[in-house]
Amino acid sequence: MIEFRIEEDSAGMRLDKFLRKKLANVPTSHLFKMIRVKKVRVNGKRAQPEQPLAAGDTISIRGTQEQLLAPSAPEERKPPPPPAVDPSELDILLEDDWLMAVNKPSGMAVHTGSGITGGTLVDYVRAYLGPKAVRNDFTASPAHRLDRETSGVILVAKRRPAMVHFTDLFTNGHPRKRYLTLVKGKMPRDSGVINLPLAEHQQTAESKARRGVNMQDAITRWKVIRQSSEAALLSCVIETGRTHQIRRHLVAIGHPVAGDKKYGDFAFNRDVRARWGLKRLFLHAEFIEFPHPAHQGKVAVEAELPPELKDVLKRAALDPS
Incomplete structure (x- = not known):
């Protein structure tokens, strides 16, 4: 019988993955068989290959060290x-x-x-x-x-x-995340909510053919910080984390993000590049708040708007300062 005790930094690893690392000379198929026939137990109980391990868990394996533990592996090509x-x-x-x-x-x-x-x-x-x-x-x-x-x-x-x-x-x-973005046009009001499902971005063609397009819930809350007749500086908070969510949502309501080469208004992008010097996507992840993984206390982190985007706002007469 050999035993392993799970340290804190291995917490969360699946049992099968842990065993493949520790018993590298045992074929994977045999490891699964050992789990199936109860030769592997976690805290004295029957185990499942996919179960996550927790700090302090004890894994007991029937067999000798000579049978199970891998010899020193030859040096691999780096x-x-x-x-x-x-x-x-x-x-x-x-x-x-x-x-x-x-x-x-x-x-x-x-x-x-x-x-x-x-x-x-x-x-x-x-x-x-x-x-x-x-x-x-x-x-x-x-x-x-x-x-x-x-x-x-x-x-x-x-x-x-x-x-x-x-x-x-x-x-x-979904930790609290806030973004700053510059969009085309005059917003209809000072704030709003976009509650619009979005197609799964990485859905395979096979999946689409089998069950149709998979639509995912998506919610974006926006607030006007500064507004002109041509563009608006918005603060956006997303309640879901879909791919390109803010960009796809804002273009859906007729206010594409400035500098967006994929979903944006190309004529508007050319104009703001020439007049305001915008050479990139105007989207900045300004703030995130989350519970700390160790003590669960709230942690808030903020990143100042980059200088190149501040310059654009000054030229557009939209500098919030």
Whole structure:
């Protein structure tokens, strides 16, 4: 019989994933069979492969160390190093042992993806943390996303329990988030609510063919900060976290976000670029409030509007100051 005790930084990991790490020389199919025939127990009880583990849990496995524990693995070929980035360029708004809040600039992708191979927020965070980026098999990672062209506050989990906390929060709780955006035209009133379901952004063609377009509830609350005859500076609070929610909602009511190359008014974008110098999407994640993953106390983080967007507001005579 061998036993493992779950430490705090492994809390939230699935049982099957934990076993694959600890018993690397045991075939995955055999691990599942061991769980099925009750050779693996958690706190003395029958276990399920997908069950999340909690700090203090004890995993008991029938078998000897010689049978189950992996020998030293041969040295593997190391992957090529990521593109060099200067971590001093990272604008850190808040940091403790559990998390970081970073002010992401416009133009920086959060993760690698189609056509993006480096210079991401992930690269900067891990370069800044160095060896501390990895803790008990968990690597510090962003807890949510911002569009590449959107600037502002983004949270990074430095420990696995923090990521578990944020994943649940963004999936079910929706932390309070506030954005600043510049939109085309004169708003009909000082504030309003857009309650308009949006099509699932990443639904596959197979899924659409099988069950039709999946519509998701989406609510955006907006408030006018400054207004002219041509444009309005808005504060937006989202109660749901759909992809491109603010951009899609505002264009749906006839007020596209300035500088939006995907959903925006292209003639308006050309005009504000020429007259006001706007060269990017005018959308900034200004504020986020959330319960801390360790003590559950409220934490509020704010990111000041970037200088290039302040300049646009001055030229448009919409500077709120």
